Amino acid sequence: MSLKQIGAKIYAKISAYKTASWSNNPVKSQERVFKDLIAKAKHTKFGKEHDFEKISNYETFQKQVSISDYEALRPYVEEAVAGKEDILWPGKPLYFAKTSGTTSGAKYIPLTKDSMPNHIDAARNAILSYIHETGNTEFVDGKMIFLQGSPELDQKNGIHFGRLSGIVAHFIPAYLQANRMPSWETNTIEDWNTKIKKIVEETEVEDMRLISGIPSWVQTYFEILVKKHQKSISEIFPNFSLFIYGGVNYEPYRSKFEELVGKKIDSIELYPASEGFFAYQDKQNVNGMLLLLNAGIFYEFIKADEFFEEHPKVYTIKDVETDVNYVMIISNNAGLWRYNVGDTIMFTSTKPYRVIVSGRIKHFTSAFGEHVIAKEVEQAIQEASQKHKAQISEFTVAPQVKPEKGLPYHEWFIEFQKEPDNMEDFINTIDHSVRKQNSYYNDLISGNILRKLVVTKIEKDGFQEFMSARGKLGGQNKIPRLSNDREIAEQLLPFTQKAD
Incomplete structure (x- = not known):
């Protein structure tokens, strides 16, 4: 066993201990996050306009801060984009993650000095959780591929702008950089067809052991390799053992994946978004992802079938039930306040709190009142x-x-x-x-x-x-x-x- 594998097992054990500490005390974990958010933001423009100084409990917070979407927060975001300080969160954001909104054009989601570590730590802890459960560390000695957006960033008013995956690429730990693929130059290619061909060229002769990306795009990568070499992925990459994905449900792709790979492999599901890294799969044979309750995000939930009512009931973590479709509302240490992420989730467990993503509140079919999700x-x-x-x-x-x-x-x-x-x-x-x-x-x-x-x-x-x-x-x-x-x-x- 290499030194890197030994180190990974030690870190995995420490991470598991810390995770158990907060996940076994979910309500207290959320209370601590809530108090910290209010205390730190009370002198911001948003905090002053909503009397954060007078907020001592959740009930007061509910009364003084309305549930919002991007359009409601847009005036504040635009001030922060212009370089003004202390608008939604103390200081200036470090980054703005640019996303393409379906109804409001481009959206700029702030990432701050306080929120950025949550994205990095969650991705790391997901892998450490897998190592702690399975004992598999062999992949850390091989190459790892991450299919993602360009890491090239724009800069304006002292703040960098780019896609979340490109921003996160700047925070890959040094001990992983040597194993990480594709190259920086290839990752900056904007045209997808050109980029995927270049990724194939760079990786086809390497010892690929971990592959990460949205299933549909990884499938395209696999298909090109299989067609080119007339071999299965497990023949091309015999040590490939772990697939990490997020963004969409893997199950519709699983049978085709396993045919392309030529064997079953372990997988880890992630729930990252520009607004926060919300959950990751912490057990291989348990349904749902562990909701991160200590990561600078305070969660609220509204039943999806009540969401469009004038005054829907809002629930905190202590009141939710399993198998109910909820719209997820967050407040976080990037300055998003009672923000509707747009996702709907279901709890598969409340000890600990695990979720699946059931859809988007705007993505449903209900032309006849059926509300299929x-x-x-x-x-x-x-x-x-x-x-x-x-x-x-x-x-x-x-x-x-x-x-x-x-x-x-x-x-x-x-x-x-x-x-x-x-x-x-x-x-x-x-x-x-x-x-x-x-x-x-x-x-x-x-x-x-x-x-x-x-x-x-x-x-x-x-x-x-x-x-x-x-x-x-x-x-x-x-x-x-x-x-x-x-x-x-x-x-x-x-x-x-x-x-x-």
Whole structure:
């Protein structure tokens, strides 16, 4: 065992002890975070305007600070972007993570001296947690690849701007830099197709042991390698043993991954966002990711089916229940206050608190009142793929409200790597699964308001071409699982598979 492996095991044991300390005291951990946030921000512009000096408990905080989204905080963010100090958090932000908002154009999410370590520590602790549980340390001696955005940053008013993954690249520990791939120069390539080819060239002869990235883009990388070498990934990289991912559910991709790799490998799911690193998978055989309750983020939750009411009830960590779809609201040490991240989550456990990401509050299909969410369609397509031995590259769902004939329906746009032997049975399995999970959808089908879903096949690489046409190919960009209108559906029509 190398010195690096011995050191990793020691750090993993220390990390596990610290994690147990706060996760076994979740309510107190959140109370400490809350008090620290209020105390540090009371002299900021936001803190003064919302009387943080008078906030001594959570109830007062609720009364004095409204739940917000980016648009509500935009005036404060714009002042901070202009270089003003003490606006949302003491001093100036170190960085702004630039994200592409769907309704409000570019968003600039602040990252501060206090919040930045949370992103770095969480990613490190996720790997240390895996090492502590499994004892596997061999990957630390090999090469590691991270498919991510460009690390090149812009600068304005003394603050750096860039994509979160590019910002985080500047904080990779020195002991990992020698093993980390691709090269800095390759990571700065903006064109995804050019970049992925260069990554293949750099990595195909290396001892790759850990690979990280959004599943759909890692799958593309694997497919290029397999086609080029006519070998499985495990033959090209015999020591590859760990896949780290976040951003989308891995399950719809798992069967194709395992076929490309040629064996089953361990994986770690992460829940990072520009607004904070919220959770990571801490156990290999337990459903859900450990919610980070001591990382400078105070959490609140609203039931998703009550979110659009005028005065929905808001819950803190001590009041949440498992298997309920919640909208997640955060306040953090980057200066986001009662901020709607836009994600919906479900708790799979409250001892400790573990979550799954169930979707986006704006990404659902409810044209008929059914409110189908991402978790439901992902579970349905996973069940159908496994049962009928199909392989899915990508998919999305949209309502068809005004069909040329017959009842309205849900239209599933699916790009198959391998089609099921019997498409009608495949569709029936999806239909049964969604109906079982969503009583509203079931009632609409039973009541002849909707007819059974329709599958529209997308041509090979059609989703990639669709994303390329929108200027969103590669990096952290991903396909919304659901839409409540036909905008994406109409844009996908040129990429549908032509009838034989």
